[in-house]
Amino acid sequence: MKINIPKEVEYIINKIEENGYEAFIVGGCVRDSLLGKIPNDFDITTNANPKTVLEIFKDEITIPTGLKHGTITLVINKNHYEITTYRIEGTYSDNRKPDKVEYTNDLIQDLKRRDFTINAMAYNKRIGLVDKFDGKKDLKNKIIRAVGNPDERFKEDALRMLRAIRFSSQLNFNIHKDTLNAISKNAELINNISSERIRDEINKILVSNNSGKIYLMHKIGLLRHIILELDEGMKTKQNNPYHIYNVGIHTLKSVKNIEPILHLRLSMLLHDIGKVKVKTTDENGIDHFYNHAKISSEISVEILKRLHYDNNTIEKVRLLTLYHDSKIHPNKKSIKKWLNRIGKENLDDLLKVKLADNLAKNSICHDEIKKEIKEIKEILKKVVESNECFTIKDLAISGKDIMNLGYNQGKEIGIILNEMLEIVIDNPDLNNKDYLLNIIKTKKHFL
Ligand SMILES: Nc1ccn([C@@H]2O[C@H](COP(=O)(O)OP(=O)(O)OP(=O)(O)O)[C@@H](O)[C@H]2O)c(=O)n1
Numbered sequence: 001m002k003i004n005i006p007k008e009v010e011y012i013i014n015k016i017e018e019n020g021y022e023a024f025i026v027g028g029c030v031r032d033s034l035l036g037k038i039p040n041d042f043d044i045t046t047n048a049n050p051k052t053v054l055e056i057f058k059d060e061i062t063i064p065t066g067l068k069h070g071t072i073t074l075v076i077n078k079n080h081y082e083i084t085t086y087r088i089e090g091t092y093s094d095n096r097k098p099d100k101v102e103y104t105n106d107l108i109q110d111l112k113r114r115d116f117t118i119n120a121m122a123y124n125k126r127i128g129l130v131d132k133f134d135g136k137k138d139l140k141n142k143i144i145r146a147v148g149n150p151d152e153r154f155k156e157d158a159l160r161m162l163r164a165i166r167f168s169s170q171l172n173f174n175i176h177k178d179t180l181n182a183i184s185k186n187a188e189l190i191n192n193i194s195s196e197r198i199r200d201e202i203n204k205i206l207v208s209n210n211s212g213k214i215y216l217m218h219k220i221g222l223l224r225h226i227i228l229e230l231d232e233g234m235k236t237k238q239n240n241p242y243h244i245y246n247v248g249i250h251t252l253k254s255v256k257n258i259e260p261i262l263h264l265r266l267s268m269l270l271h272d273i274g275k276v277k278v279k280t281t282d283e284n285g286i287d288h289f290y291n292h293a294k295i296s297s298e299i300s301v302e303i304l305k306r307l308h309y310d311n312n313t314i315e316k317v318r319l320l321t322l323y324h325d326s327k328i329h330p331n332k333k334s335i336k337k338w339l340n341r342i343g344k345e346n347l348d349d350l351l352k353v354k355l356a357d358n359l360a361k362n363s364i365c366h367d368e369i370k371k372e373i374k375e376i377k378e379i380l381k382k383v384v385e386s387n388e389c390f391t392i393k394d395l396a397i398s399g400k401d402i403m404n405l406g407y408n409q410g411k412e413i414g415i416i417l418n419e420m421l422e423i424v425i426d427n428p429d430l431n432n433k434d435y436l437l438n439i440i441k442t443k444k445h446f447l
Contacts, residue, residue, distance in 0.1 A: 024123055044081060161187065187221045230273060293326070
């Protein structure tokens with residue numbers, strides 16, 4: 001078994017070995033190489049302690065990134081390599097980080113404290129693959145299995161429970177029964193983990209090819225500790241002509257229906273999250289979800305803030321969830337109004353959201369929605385190419401022109417500009433300065 005190691009990594013390993021120590025590539029890069037993928041980065045593990053590593057590479061750029069945890073970052077040609085001393089980690093009283101780190105001279109001890117067998121392999125050219133925990137076999141059988149006792153691994157770092165789901169969705173692997181049971185048992189420990197770390201794992205699951213694994217999170221009781229609102233939605237039935245799935249299945253199908261861009265996938269994940277709050281059932285047993293888009297949008301913002309998403313993502317998701325169920329008519333006037341309201345980029349996204357949503361409903365409406373969206377896109381293209389006016393800044397008059405007519409600066413100017421925009425959207429030929437100023441002059445009620 002031979003793994004291709006980049007020249008710079010080979011240089012690092014050789015140099016450590018020349019100084020009388022061991023060094024291996026370890027973790028994700030070994031896993032990815034064995035899967036035939038190009039690793040994101042190469043981590044190196046060694047029995048040389050951090051001070052020795054600094055000494056060995058005294059002529060290179062080094063950053064004592066995690067000196068306390070035994071990690072030195074070495075910079076070669078602007079590439080960063082983490083070199084970590086073999087560790088045995090002490091007790092974990094907070095389910096996040098070890099209380100203290102002890103170094104060891106034994107590679108196997110270091111591999112033993114890692115999360116999953118597929119992440120607990122090391123390799124160098126001289127020794128070959130070190131695979132004490134059958135990681136290669138699990139890779140072949142597509143299994144995520146904790147190293148040793150899963151309970152202990154999750155108590156050490158509760159994020160590993162979410163990592164198990166993440167690897168299972170990225171690699172399309174199954175999680176071993178004992179590992180899955182241990183996640184069920186320890187699910188609430190995820191509350192000890194920071195929102196940022198949770199968010200980063202959720203993102204990776206969402207943009208993977210198997211985002212449906214979020215249903216597994218619901219089944220094993222992990223989701224309720226992360227997004228309770230979504231967990232409740234997963235159980236919400238919807239008996240009406242448009243839906244053949246409950247909210248959870250519909251939601252996850254809609255996520256799959258949209259391209260793997262984070263804000264789009266988040267929007268699908270959260271677009272119906274308000275349904276559980278607004279559901280009413282009529283005398284015929286038909287479920288209605290009045291105004292659910294507005295509530296979904298509000299709840300989405302709360303969730304995303306809680307998980308410390310950036311403002312840009314939050315705003316996009318707010319808009320897309322808010323309008324996911326609104327009507328866009330396939331005519332110029334409606335499309336221009338939408339362009340004015342949310343802009344071209346968001347409108348493009350909204351059309352994707354509407355398609356993904358509808359294709360996750362009863363198939364009776366699929367052809368109709370595809371046809372309508374196609375029509376809207378064609379009209380949208382024409383409107384944009386024709387340079388027709390659809391925002392206030394495209395108007396032939398400005399706020400200043402209106403002030404010159406004697407109006408005071410303030411809210412009123414905005415109201416007048418919007419009224420003029422309505423007129424011009426209905427009839428583009430009227431976007432003429434004299435004509436619009438004339439209308440304003442004759443509309444005395446503005447004053
Ligand atoms: N909670 C964690 C995080 C990491 N690791 C170990 O540290 C290695 C590196 O972790 P990380 O860089 O987070 O993940 P990768 O496995 O490299 O995967 P990816 O780069 O795809 O995130 C892992 O392979 C694993 O051996 C661990 O045991 N427990």
